[in-house]
Amino acid sequence: MAVSVPKGLEIRIFELLGRLKWLTDLRWLATIGVIAVVEFSLIALKVNLSRGPLYTCIFIMAAGNLVFVYLVKRLFTQSQSGTGAIEFRAERAQLIANAQTVFDLAVLTALLHYAGGIDNPFNFYYIFHIVIASMLLEPFHCYMQAALASALYSGLIILEHFNVLSRYNIFETAICPLGFLKTAGAAAAFTTTMIITAYITTSISQRLRLKENLLLETNMKLVDLDAKKSEFVMVVAHELKSPLGTIQFMLKSLTGGYSGATVDDKAKEQIAKVETRAAGLLKLVTDLLDLSKIKTGFGAKEFKKVSLVEKLKKAVETMNVQAKAASVTISETIDGKDEDFIIDGDAEYLDNVIINVISNAVKYNHKDGTVVISLERKGGTVVFKCKDSGIGIPKEEQHLIFEEFHRTSISKKHTTNGTGVGMAITKKIVEYHNGTISIDSEPGRGSEFTITFPVNNQRKQNDQL
Known part of the structure; x- marks a missing residue:
C-alpha cells in the first residue's frame, strides 16, 4: 500500500533544494569576484596582498562548492518516495544548508584575515551571509549561525590585536593615499553589501507575493466550490426529503391499519425496522438541508x-x-x-x-x-x-x-x-x-x-x- 506524502512537505523540500542550488551558483560568482578584486588590487592599486594565502582560500572555496554542487544534485535526483524518504531528504537538505553557511563564514573570515584583517572594510559581508542563512535554515539554526559569525569575527579581532595572528597591512604600498583607499574600500563594501542584500530580500519578497496571490486565488476558488457544494447538497436534500416523508407516512399507515391492508405481527416488526431506518435517513437529510441553508444564507429570517x-x-x-x-x-x-x-x-x-x-x-x-x-x-x-x-x-x-x-x-x-x-x-x-x-x-x-x-x-x- 502506497504511503501518502504531505504535499506541503514535498513543496518545502523542493524550494529548499532550489535555494541550495541558487547558493552554489552564487558561490561561483563570488569566487570569480574575489579573483577579480585580488588581481585589480595587486595590479592596478598596488595593494600589499599575498597571492598565495588568498588563492589558497579561493581554491578551498571552489573545491568546497564542487562538493556542495554534487550533494545538492544528488538530493535532487533521489527518486525514493514515501514520507520517510521525504523527511530524510529534508534532514539532509538542512544539514547541507548548515554546512554551507559554516563553510562560507569560515572562508570569509580567512579571506578577511589575509586581506587586511580588521582593517578590511568588507566585514559587511557577514550581514548578507546571515540573510542567506535566514532563507535556508530554521530560526534556531539561523541564530546559531549569527552567533558563529560574531564569534569568528570577534576572534579574528582579538587574535590580531594580541599578535597571535600576523596582521597583513595591505595599505603600505598602495599607489592611492591611505585615507582615500580606506574610505573608498568602506564605500565599496557598504554599496556591494546593500546591493546584494537588496537582491536577496527582493527575491524573497517576490516569491512571497507570488505565493500570497496564489493562495488568495486558490482560496477564492475553494469558497466558490464550497458554495456550489452547499447549493448542490441543499437541492439534493430537498428532493430526497419529500419522498422520504411519503415513505414514512405509508409505513405508519401500514402498521397503524389505516391502509386497509392486513399486516401480521411479523410483518409489522419488519416494517418497524424499515421505518426506523427511514426516520434516521430523513433526519440526516433534514440536517444536511438545514446546514446548507445556513451556509448559503437561504435560511436567514427576521427575528x-x-x-x-x-x-x-x-x-x-x-x-x-x-x-x-x-x-x-x-x-x-x-x-x-x-x-x-x-x-x-x-x-x-x-x-x-x-x-x-x-x-x-x-x-x-x-x-x-x-x-x-x-x-x-x-x-x-x-x-x-x-x-x-x-x-x-x-x-x-x-x-x-x-x-x-x-x-x-x-x-x-x-x-x-x-x-x-x-x-x-x-x-x-x-x-x-x-x-x-x-x-x-x-x-x-x-x-x-x-x-x-x-x-x-x-x-x-x-x-x-
Missing part, C-alpha cells in the same frame, strides 16, 4: 420575540420519550420568571439548538444517567446549560465537535448512529443569534454545554447567516 422557557419545556416533553427508552432522566431548572427569558430570535432555529443539545445529552449517556438543564438570566444575556452524566469528550477533540461531519472517537464506540452535523448546525445558529457556545467535558464524567443569547438582538430578514 421576533421568542420565549426560551416555552422552547425548553416543549423540547423536554419531546425528548422524554427518547430519554425513557434509554433509561435517562431529564430535569430542568428555571431561575427566574418566564418573561426574563424572552429573547429576539428565530423560533424554528432556537428549537433546533435546544433539541440538538438535549438529544446529544441523552444519546451519549449511560443507562440510569441524568440530564440537567437550566436557564438563567445574567444582565442582558440568557444562559442555557445542559449537563449530562454520559461518556464525555476527550480534551483534544473538544474543539472538533463543532466541525461538520466530525464524530469523536468515544461517540463512535458508544453508538453507530449520528451524522456529525448536529453540533455544527447548533454552533452556526448560536453565532447567527450573536451568542456563544462552549463545552466543559471529561471522558467518563459527562459534558456540560453552555450557550448564551443576548436578549435584545434585532436582525432583518435579508441579513446573512
Whole structure:
C-alpha cells in the first residue's frame, strides 16, 4: 500500500533544494569576484596582498562548492518516495544548508584575515551571509549561525590585536593615499553589501507575493466550490426529503391499519425496522438541508420575540420519550420568571439548538444517567446549560465537535448512529443569534454545554447567516 506524502512537505523540500542550488551558483560568482578584486588590487592599486594565502582560500572555496554542487544534485535526483524518504531528504537538505553557511563564514573570515584583517572594510559581508542563512535554515539554526559569525569575527579581532595572528597591512604600498583607499574600500563594501542584500530580500519578497496571490486565488476558488457544494447538497436534500416523508407516512399507515391492508405481527416488526431506518435517513437529510441553508444564507429570517422557557419545556416533553427508552432522566431548572427569558430570535432555529443539545445529552449517556438543564438570566444575556452524566469528550477533540461531519472517537464506540452535523448546525445558529457556545467535558464524567443569547438582538430578514 502506497504511503501518502504531505504535499506541503514535498513543496518545502523542493524550494529548499532550489535555494541550495541558487547558493552554489552564487558561490561561483563570488569566487570569480574575489579573483577579480585580488588581481585589480595587486595590479592596478598596488595593494600589499599575498597571492598565495588568498588563492589558497579561493581554491578551498571552489573545491568546497564542487562538493556542495554534487550533494545538492544528488538530493535532487533521489527518486525514493514515501514520507520517510521525504523527511530524510529534508534532514539532509538542512544539514547541507548548515554546512554551507559554516563553510562560507569560515572562508570569509580567512579571506578577511589575509586581506587586511580588521582593517578590511568588507566585514559587511557577514550581514548578507546571515540573510542567506535566514532563507535556508530554521530560526534556531539561523541564530546559531549569527552567533558563529560574531564569534569568528570577534576572534579574528582579538587574535590580531594580541599578535597571535600576523596582521597583513595591505595599505603600505598602495599607489592611492591611505585615507582615500580606506574610505573608498568602506564605500565599496557598504554599496556591494546593500546591493546584494537588496537582491536577496527582493527575491524573497517576490516569491512571497507570488505565493500570497496564489493562495488568495486558490482560496477564492475553494469558497466558490464550497458554495456550489452547499447549493448542490441543499437541492439534493430537498428532493430526497419529500419522498422520504411519503415513505414514512405509508409505513405508519401500514402498521397503524389505516391502509386497509392486513399486516401480521411479523410483518409489522419488519416494517418497524424499515421505518426506523427511514426516520434516521430523513433526519440526516433534514440536517444536511438545514446546514446548507445556513451556509448559503437561504435560511436567514427576521427575528421576533421568542420565549426560551416555552422552547425548553416543549423540547423536554419531546425528548422524554427518547430519554425513557434509554433509561435517562431529564430535569430542568428555571431561575427566574418566564418573561426574563424572552429573547429576539428565530423560533424554528432556537428549537433546533435546544433539541440538538438535549438529544446529544441523552444519546451519549449511560443507562440510569441524568440530564440537567437550566436557564438563567445574567444582565442582558440568557444562559442555557445542559449537563449530562454520559461518556464525555476527550480534551483534544473538544474543539472538533463543532466541525461538520466530525464524530469523536468515544461517540463512535458508544453508538453507530449520528451524522456529525448536529453540533455544527447548533454552533452556526448560536453565532447567527450573536451568542456563544462552549463545552466543559471529561471522558467518563459527562459534558456540560453552555450557550448564551443576548436578549435584545434585532436582525432583518435579508441579513446573512
